[in-house]
């Protein structure tokens with residue numbers, strides 16, 4: 001590739017192409033290529049010898065990294081037990097979901113716990129950030145604030161200030177004068193991220209980068225950004241709900257899939273320490289189509305209500321509308337119900353929803369989904385003191401799931417007294433909980449709804 005010919009870079013995988021084509025050869029994505037400044041050719045021929053690197057054996061264990069606590073329990077848990085020095089964290093989320101609010105509160109909280117914090121905003125003027133701080137009641141916290149987008153200036157500032165934590169809001173607004181393209185472009189985002197991560201490792205400064213999210217829910221810019229950082233967190237929530245969920249999708253220093261639950265209020269985000277109670281709080285009288293799922297999110301049990309509505313369809317192809325669950329999983333469960341239990345859903349519209357704006361990804365939710373669907377179809381309520389969990393296999397058998405005891409304990413704590421679980425589950429000792437174990441879906445339908 002000649003040095004000055006334009007390059008086309010895929011916005012999803014970062015693959016470089018000589019000319020524009022509709023389909024990326026790297027990842028197969030359609031219409032993802034954009035024109036970019038040519039990439040640098042890299043170092044010429046390797047000259048001279050390198051230094052020998054220091055090698056060690058597997059037995060020598062370094063000390064676990066000391067972690068700084070923010071005092072916000074929900075945040076600390078998602079980080080894997082606090083902030084690891086010199087780590088790089090990417091926080092993604094839809095515009096307006098509350099990323100800046102969360103990070104300003106986090107900065108204030110960390111600074112009150114003795115971590116020197118620097119908050120650099122590339123999107124808002126300092127006055128705007130100060131106004132938000134006032135609204136949040138954080139003006140007393142010793143956070144150093146800057147509004148800048150030139151990364152060279154920011155790095156110089158970080159080098160002299162040497163904070164424990166630097167927050168960059170957002171990575172898409174940062175630009176390097178060595179890269180010849182607009183801020184927010186693939187090469188700028190990649191270069192800016194690389195500079196900041198390298199700086200974090202070299203100088204022992206933890207950095208949190210805010211990342212914008214594209215229409216289909218991925219962090220805008222090349223996927224490589226997610227590989228460069230140690231931890232990727234998504235801040236998500238449904239519009240019209242005040243709940244916000246901070247979810248670890250990658251964490252080199254803790255469990256992935258951990259969630260922290262927050263509520264957006266008039267004066268900022270409040271942490272929700274008992275999410276199950278919150279997600280179930282809107283549950284009224286027992287009604288058909290509602291089932292309570294005892295789930296696990298990361299290391300914590302969370303109870304959620306699965307709601308289904310089944311109605312005759314005026315359409316040739318009935319609707320299948322899902323919020324908070326996987327649509328493919330719904331199709332599978334509907335097929336199993338029809339093939340193994342003789343409960344057809346042909347000609348019926350099916351709407352499925354997780355109450356409270358929560359997103360459930362565990363296969364253990366299958367049984368609760370099936371129960372909600374049958375309950376809606378047969379117009380029979382599930383007893384309100386019952387929780388369900390279990391994975392459904394294609395044969396219609398129920399498979400045990402992990403952490404049964406934790407699920408049951410959480411349910412008992414919230415006043416549930418009945419549970420339906422797959423046969424062979426490791427129940428443990430849970431007081432006040434009557435567990436019925438079912439081998440397959442047919443047995444479950446017979447027992448709950450009195451039909452085979």
Ligand code: TYD
Pocket residue numbers: 093094095096097098099100101102132135136264265266267268269
């Ligand atoms: P913001 O943190 O600016 O979102 P992001 O950085 O992800 O784009 O949050 C903006 C939204 O949060 C805005 O719609 C108003 C709302 N909000 C509150 O409801 N209460 C508050 O105390 C604050 C600061 C914001």
Ligand code: MG
Pocket residue numbers: 099100101123169
């Ligand atoms: Mg913002």
